[in-house]
Amino acid sequence: MHSPTPPASLLQALRRVMRPLVRLMLRKGVTYTYFSDMMKGVFVEVATGEFRLDDKPPTDSRISLITGVHRKDVRRLREAAPDLALALPEALTLGAHLVSMWMNRAPFCDSPGRPAPLPRLASVGGERSFDTLVASASKDIRARVVLDEWLRLGVVRMDDQDRVHLQTRAFVPQKGFDEKAAYFGHNIHDHACAAVHNLTVDGPPFFERSVHYDGLSPAGVDEIRAVVATEGMEALMRFNELASALEARDTTAPSARQRVTIGLFFYTEPAREAAVTASER
Structure with a gap:
């Protein structure tokens, strides 16, 4: 056969x-x-x-x-x-949850999407401190352990008043190959699953769209890159705020077992000559 x-x-x-x-x-x-x-x-x-x-x-x-x-x-x-091992490591899952709380829940944010600088110690900041943020998500791990790891990864920074500032508006480690590799596997897997679904399954497709041009100057690419970085992140933060609110609403529902991934991406490289492209076919 x-x-x-x-x-x-x-x-x-x-x-x-x-x-x-x-x-x-x-x-x-x-x-x-x-x-x-x-x-x-x-x-x-x-x-x-x-x-x-x-x-x-x-x-x-x-x-x-x-x-x-x-x-x-x-x-x-x-x-x-x-x-x-298809799920993100527990440390990254906890980190993403903490960042979501920091960005969307009082008293850790000034308003949804605007994480506040947090005093490191509860003895200084009380309910609005990094100690309390970590304790509200996990009783099994000390805030100092999370802080040291996040400082290593470039997720947070300290100021001269011993306050902790969120460096990124989503939990994406700036350093640490293992941590970045975990997100690589998670994001590429879910993007591929959506694309494969759209190729092989009848019914409503997953949203998967892109915009592509091949005649831009380096200056034009830089301008687009800046807009994507700003407006793309703003869109993701709106999705994050909505998902956080819905998760809090649905937390006790027996059917609350679905997970979602929402992504935006930007990429650029020199456009290939037509002759090269033709030779690859």
Whole structure:
């Protein structure tokens, strides 16, 4: 039995999508051999979980058929413990929650979207302090531990009055490769899920739009970059404020188990010559 030939347009799109990922892998020492072995596990994991017949787990033979992975490898990979680390690490989840509280909930903000500088100690700032902010979200971790980590990551800064200032209007570490890699996996995964849904599932599509031009000057690109940084962040902050309010409203509802990711992105590079583009087709 032969599998149908994949659409040429899909193969071309996949090749383009993989280029920046391969660039990252080569820069970080991930070889083709290592990646191909890892992908065997991903193919088997997805086929096992999402390609069932009559809600029954597929056999090793069926997984081998639809994935092209040898049956001996399928058996070995299915018996191994699956890598299910799809969620953000707990420390980043807590950090994002703290930033959301800081930005949207009194007394930690001057108004929604305007986080206040917080005295470090509750003995100085009382309910409006960094100590209290952390304690209101978790009783298991000390505020000093969070502060030291956030200072390392560039999320906050201290002033000469021992007050803590939020450096970024969303929890995006400025330093720390592991932390940035976790967000890379989270954001690219969810963007890809939305795009794959729109290609493969009938029904209402997820919102996924972009604006693209290829005849701009460097000065024009810089102007657009500045507008995106300002107005894009303002839009995200409005979404964040709405989501925070709805989460607080729905917190006791049994159905409050849905998660969302909302993203905006900006990218620029020199436009390729038409001849180069044509040769890639």
